[in-house]
Amino acid sequence: MTTPDLPIARLGDRSLFPELQPRAYLNHAAVSPWSTPVQAAVAAVAAYYARRGAGAIPLWIQLRARLRAAIAGLIGAEPADIALINNTTRGVTDVALCMSWRPGERVLLFQGEFPANVTPWQQAAELFGLSVEMLPLADFARSPAEGLGALQTALAGGGVRLVAVSAVQFQSGLRMPLAAMADACHAVGASLFVDGIQAVGAVPLDVREARIDYLSVGGHKWLMGCEGLGFLYVRPERLGELRPRVAGWLSHEDGLRFLLEGAGHLRYDRPIRRSADFIEGGAGNTVGCAALEAALGLIAQLGPAAVWTHVQAYLDLLEAGLVARGFVSLRARDPAARSCILSVLPPNPGDVLGLQRELAERGVACSTPDGLLRFSPHWPNHPDEVPFVLDAVDGALGHG
Numbered sequence: 328m329t330t331p332d333l334p335i336a337r338l339g340d341r342s343l344f345p346e347l348q349p350r351a352y353l354n355h356a357a358v359s360p361w362s363t364p365v366q367a368a369v370a371a372v373a374a375y376y377a378r379r380g381a382g383a384i385p386l387w388i389q390l391r392a393r394l395r396a397a398i399a400g401l402i403g404a405e406p407a408d409i410a411l412i413n414n415t416t417r418g419v420t421d422v423a424l425c426m427s428w429r430p431g432e433r434v435l436l437f438q439g440e441f442p443a444n445v446t447p448w449q450q451a452a453e454l455f456g457l458s459v460e461m462l463p464l465a466d467f468a469r470s471p472a473e474g475l476g477a478l479q480t481a482l483a484g485g486g487v488r489l490v491a492v493s494a495v496q497f498q499s500g501l502r503m504p505l506a507a508m509a510d511a512c513h514a515v516g517a518s519l520f521v522d523g524i525q526a527v528g529a530v531p532l533d534v535r536e537a538r539i540d541y542l543s544v545g546g547h548k549w550l551m552g553c554e555g556l557g558f559l560y561v562r563p564e565r566l567g568e569l570r571p572r573v574a575g576w577l578s579h580e581d582g583l584r585f586l587l588e589g590a591g592h593l594r595y596d597r598p599i600r601r602s603a604d605f606i607e608g609g610a611g612n613t614v615g616c617a618a619l620e621a622a623l624g625l626i627a628q629l630g631p632a633a634v635w636t637h638v639q640a641y642l643d644l645l646e647a648g649l650v651a652r653g654f655v656s657l658r659a660r661d662p663a664a665r666s667c668i669l670s671v672l673p674p675n676p677g678d679v680l681g682l683q684r685e686l687a688e689r690g691v692a693c694s695t696p697d698g699l700l701r702f703s704p705h706w707p708n709h710p711d712e713v714p715f716v717l718d719a720v721d722g723a724l725g726h727g
């Protein structure tokens with residue numbers, strides 16, 4: 328099986344999602360629907376395994392290599408810096424467990440983060456005797472300079488080994504100033520860990536430009552793959568601070584030889600690979616890899632910068648319409664702090680769930696993270712859809 332032939336993707340054209348039920352699907356920050364190329368890629372893997380069973384092993388080896396290269400191309404990394412993992416949490420956990428911690432080191436997190444980027448650090452703190460501290464996100468929401476000032480003050484206290492943050496906040500859609508945060512971390516010898524699931528695929532992000540040390544990304548939101556397959560990027564200069572505590576049989580150099588090359592190759596002392604993919608310790612999710620490869624192929628055709636511009640134009644219209652109806656927008660004024668999420672507080676904030684239900688009945692899919700109404704369009708949404716969404720909002724408000 329080779330790289331799938333993909334149909335042409337066009338911004339604002341949802342013909343690759345013919346079965347999608349909501350007329351306005353504005354919920355890519357939750358889970359993206361599967362396009363027909365994603366479905367076809369999954370079906371092709373199923374058919375291949377049905378015919379060949381273990382004979383499909385060469386397929387997964389090639390597919391994983393191609394996928395690492397495609398991901399690396401998207402984020403400005405090298406394929407060797409990419410490990411395939413099953414979700415964002417896995418990447419956080421792997422780094423939290425493998426870091427060469429010294430007891431008493433500090434880990435800085437942010438109040439209001441999605442728990443995927445909190446729980447594993449709390450667990451590591453218990454295991455390795457670390458101290459976890461939460462900084463307020465509100466400083467960054469007021470202005471990047473204020474947020475950076477507060478971060479620098481916390482870093483100046485000494486002993487910080489790692490700062491973990493989401494590239495885009497799941498609730499407010501606030502995009503964080505990653506490069507400046509990375510510089511502040513590096514100035515005191517700390518690493519910056521980024522949860523990129525609410526950014527990568529729609530918000531252009533280059534790991535070298537942003538000077539990120541670790542980036543963990545699940546594939547089922549803005550990348551438009553399926554649940555159960557994502558990636559971890561490890562800056563090559565940071566590999567040395569990881570211990571192979573999550574290594575498994577496929578983490579060794581030439582780990583497959585004893586199965587493929589006859590007698591005499593079963594050994595337990597082969598070195599653990601010195602590349603990010605040492606964390607891939609066992610059999611992987613080939614179906615998920617095929618789905619992500621197809622989804623990434625569509626995004627690559629369109630270009631991440633064009634996707635970004637397209638979604639901003641959509642959100643400009645939607646935000647103006649909502650504000651005119653009395654909603655309070657949480658979208659940042661500074662374009663550099665914006666993402667592809669628009670979260671609002673309704674005129675009657677107590678009834679967010681009712682409003683979402685009414686919108687769903689009128690063909691608009693959105694979500695309600697911790698009490699906000701969150702709209703998250705992607706490349707298939709056309710700005711011409713916005714009047715329909717606003718009509719649905721009027722109907723839902725009137726009903727309430």
Ligand SMILES: Cc1ncc(COP(=O)(O)O)c(C=O)c1O
Binds near residue numbers: 414415495524544
């Ligand atoms: C910022 C953020 N991180 C992580 C996740 C999910 O983590 P995982 O991929 O481990 O399910 C979400 C949403 O589901 C999220 O919004």
